[in-house]
Amino acid sequence: MLQFTLPAKQAKLLVKALENVNDDAIFKFDTDGLTVSVSDTFRNRLLEIALPTDFFTSYLCEASVDLGLIISRLKDVTKTLSAKDEVSANYSADEPNFLILTANGIRRRVRLVNTELLSSPPLMVYEDYIYTLELTSDSVMNFLKAATAFHTIDVSVLPAGATFTALEGEDEVSMHFDSESCNLSLDMADSLTTHGVTDLLKGLSTLSGEVVVRGGPTIPICFEWSWGSDSRVACYVTRWE
Numbered sequence: 143m144l145q146f147t148l149p150a151k152q153a154k155l156l157v158k159a160l161e162n163v164n165d166d167a168i169f170k171f172d173t174d175g176l177t178v179s180v181s182d183t184f185r186n187r188l189l190e191i192a193l194p195t196d197f198f199t200s201y202l203c204e205a206s207v208d209l210g211l212i213i214s215r216l217k218d219v220t221k222t223l224s225a226k227d228e229v230s231a232n233y234s235a236d237e238p239n240f241l242i243l244t245a246n247g248i249r250r251r252v253r254l255v256n257t258e259l260l261s262s263p264p265l266m267v268y269e270d271y272i273y274t275l276e277l278t279s280d281s282v283m284n285f286l287k288a289a290t291a292f293h294t295i296d297v298s299v300l301p302a303g304a305t306f307t308a309l310e311g312e313d314e315v316s317m318h319f320d321s322e323s324c325n326l327s328l329d330m331a332d333s334l335t336t337h338g339v340t341d342l343l344k345g346l347s348t349l350s351g352e353v354v355v356r357g358g359p360t361i362p363i364c365f366e367w368s369w370g371s372d373s374r375v376a377c378y379v380t381r382w383e
Contacts, residue, residue, distance in 0.1 A: 143202065143203075143204050143233070144203050144207055144231070144233040144234075145200070145202045145233075146171075146176075146198045146199075146201045147199040147231075148198055148199065148231075149227075149228055150224060150228060151225065152193075152197065152369065153220045153229045154220050156193075157216050159191065159347060159348040160178065160180055160189070160191075160213050161213045161214070162344040163182050163187060163189045164180045164181065164183070166211065166212050166255060168257050169208070171208075172207075173195075173203055174195065175194040175198075176191075176193045177190075177191065177192045177193075178190070179191075182341075182344075185380070186341050186379065187377065187379050188263050188362075189345060189375070190374075190378075192373065192375075193371075194372050194373065196371045196372060197369070209254055210259070210260050211241070211254065215252045218250060219243045219245050219248065219250045220245075222245060222246050222248060223245055223246065227245055229243055229244070230245070231243050232244075240253055240254060268356075268358075268361050268364075271356040271357060271358055271361070272299070272328070272330050273299045273304070273327060273330075273356065273358070274356050275299075275324045275327075275354070275356075276353070276354055277319065278351075278352060279350050279351055279353050279367065282346065283346070283349060285306050285315070286339065286342055286343050286346070289308035289315045290343065291313075292308035292309070292313070292315065293310065293338065294336045294339065295308050295339055296308075296336050297335050297337065298332070298334045299328060299357075300328075300332055301326075301328055303319050304318070304319045304324060305317070306318075308339065333357065333358055334359060335357055335358070335363060336382040337379050337380075337381065337382055338379070341379045342379055345365070345377035345379055346365055348369070349367055350367060350369065351368060353366065354366045360381070362378040362381065363379050365379075
């Protein structure tokens with residue numbers, strides 16, 4: 143048996159984060175909480191979400207279970223929620239093809255998707271990051287919003303700091319962070335990596351608070367943040383070739 147309750151804000155965050163990456167995902171529940179990994183169709187962007195039991199208003203999971211879910215079916219319920227609402231879910235092996243969602247007096251019987259029909263996202267876990275930055279979500283999003291008309295972003299990292307630059311012809315948008323303000327950790331003299339603006343904007347749709355950024359010249363860039371209660375959200379975006 144699986145039963146849990148989420149406040150409206152957290153439920154909406156989860157749906158928003160996932161719908162900006164793909165239409166479906168495998169939700170993995172166990173005694174420690176929920177984990178979800180999902181990538182876009184072209185494998186340019188991967189989102190990993192880990193929500194511990196404390197993140198939920200209530201949580202009961204008697205045995206590990208993987209549920210294949212269409213995100214729009216979850217949104218049918220979360221879009222009806224106001225700030226003070228909650229959404230509850232119930233899954234039982236007696237009815238293995240459905241997840242029952244309840245909120246605002248509405249009961250939604252969500253048909254599950256066979257997990258074998260859903261593609262597994264690629265692994266994007268690296269131990270050879272060249273640099274680590276600590277930034278505010280506001281600074282990252284302000285830059286990305288200013289760069290929406292561009293296709294790519296160069297991330298250049300030197301011992302003195304990091305610079306994000308979007309450049310096309312004579313048009314340019316840039317933002318610099320000195321090494322002290324971003325708590326830069328650097329293992330080499332220079333790192334220049336180009337990433338797609340659209341992939342970053344969609345992957346970081348629920349970015350908030352303090353953000354840890356990791357990267358290197360030949361690997362995806364990783365943004366990691368939290369929604370609270372020891373939750374972890376990580377977005378990996380591959381290099382623009």
